[in-house]
Amino acid sequence: MGVGSFFTSRLDEAIGWARKYSIFQYPFVTACCGMEYMATACSHYDVDRFGAGLPRFSPRQADVLFVVGTISHKMAPVLKRIYDQMTEPKWVVAFGVCTCTGGFYDNYATVQGIDTIIPVDVYIPGCPPRPESVIDGLMKLQDRIAVGAQRY
């Protein structure tokens, strides 16, 4: 029993390390945060050095759902469907304060935080968050991905 769990925990760490450095994101970009997302992904702040530089525009091929920008009630079913279409293991990043809590759009048209619809792993507040905040959030996501028992 002891030897088995030693090997599986080493394997878990290896797989966690591999998963955290090869993030295939699905950028679900809606609004102004998309501009900061573009800035983070491009040469100046470069998210590619974290292994997260290749966005996969099909939910079935992605593992991290970056919800970038305000989600309105018209868009919410689409978001839920995209989330459902993603395969396990999957994580969700709420990018921008509109996705965390609705931002300052406390009105009839905006979903007050996407965690009312889908489970969220990392919240990156900011309106829009500076690229440094985004990278900080990404690193927290990486810690989250790598820790614990990996499902495979």
Added chain:
Amino acid sequence: MAEPTRREIMLGEGSGTGSGQNLTVGMGPAHPAMHGIIRILADLDGEIIRKADVEIGYLHRAFEKDCEVGGWNNAIPYTDRLNYVSPLINNFAYANAVEKLLGIDVTERCKYIRTIMSEISRVCDHLTCIGASAMELGAFTVFLYMIKAREFLWELVEDVTGARLTISYGRVGGVKADLPEGFDAKLREAFKQTREVLDEVHRLLTGNRIFMDRMVGVGVISREETIAYAITGPLLRAAGVGFDVRRASPHWAYDRVEFEVPTQKDGDNYARYLVRMAEMEQAMRIAEQALAAIPGGPINVDFEGRPIDPAAYVDRGKQGKTEGLLLVPITLSPNLAGQDRKALERVNAHDKRVVLPPKETAYGSIEGLMNHFMLIMEGYGIRPPQGEAYFASEGANGELGFYIVSDGGDRPYRVRCRPPCLPPMAALHRMIEGGMIADLIPTFGSVNMIGGELDR
């Protein structure tokens, strides 16, 4: 017996054209090549789009209703998020609409600052538009170069306003603060980098066979239809009509600088690309001329006399020792950042009904304190006369208009934003019907739909 069509040769006899049903493909709302979230339901016959239905509203954030909730200046952050790639233009256009209703005129220096910052915003918008549409056609390098240039401009904007994107810089009656020191050196540097990038992109894209094949003759809309659909901005100028709000109704400092309004003839995507590239150069030219001619110069403080430590000044005021306090010169920065600038005096209209008094006055005299109170407290504040006003400025996509209705109170009664990208989106089905589905991508890119503005 008719000649066999190419389709019949390829697919076998009897496959004809239109013998089957059209395939309905829904592009969006979450789609990588859409610059925002819209849904295009295209009826395809093979590759050709027979009918397209464009559905918008996925980013409706109740801008107009939200503006009615707070004071007149509270709407400024909401206007930032309209056209979020060129937020400064939105701020200033809204502020100017309220000033029009109030009947006040901002200071000369403020007009020049508004001109300079609007033009910087316009360059950022065109960089993003061309970069993103080039990326969708496969030219990823162009996207990286243009975002690099945009970073330099954003650092410049951050120096002036404090934020990169959602800046809330405009105020009714002026702007938030004056230009910082060293602004012209930084502007020159940023424009130098931008011009280098534009040069590289010209060499990469303008004569490029693949780019031209995909953009020339694609997404054409006739001149009459462009006008009938109320399309303005680069799309109208690419169709041959030289309408520019900066020329038609000059505001701010646009009548004191020289610039050209580039136009093309064809009305296709390539023409729109050329117009945008030329406009960026013109925008930089305007900003440089305005900066050279800006009144008020780079002087810091116009008081003379002995300085006083700001904390001691406030203490004296609080203790009631206010005789002569107003005359004492201090180098107190209104934004409490410790910078040595007298930031509000030169860039805000000298109108008590609208503009917050500088800190020295608010702390140092009872009139200043009352003025501050009357502008901030609920139920008071800026109160334009009853009525309505419409002000149009040239946004990056066309005429950006704000129609405001006031009931005499401290909150707007109705704020309407006339979005410049709504008409091209209404006409999008005319541009793509009859073309192939792959032509939708460059057409949509060249329309430069910004979701925040379209859906408000």
Added chain:
Amino acid sequence: MDGAAILERLRARLGSAIVETHAQCGDHTAVIERAALPGALSLCRDAAELAFDVLMDLTAVDYQKYPGREDGPRFEVVYHLYSLRWNHRLRIKVRVDEDDAVVPTAVPLWPIANWLEREVWDMFGVRFAGHPDPRRLLMYEEFVGHPLRKDYPINRRQPLIGPRI
């Protein structure tokens, strides 16, 4: 043509159909009766000296909470016109009651009115007679109510709608 001359021309052709005019802040405005609206708009577009070929904006205002106008007609539909040829602008307004909130459509004159009128229907509930495609523009289909009306509370929470096909 300057604004006053435009208003004069309209008054000459439309006579009593013009309820009132003003030129606040330099924006020349004419309030016209609903029945005369199609004639007035096509006059504006087609008359050579007016030549308002661009319908810049079409919107509405709800005057229910406006001090002094709570009992009058509730909605006012506003048209902003611009002429590329002469570089002049005009604003035309039409007042309608809440129970009879129908305005003749401007789609045959300017195709952009299609979407602008859909938005007014969506946000205010003012219908446009003869509109070819009266659907909501900005809100989703199942939405109940007209959000920009003054009696619609801004932070009413909506039920989450499920995914469509």
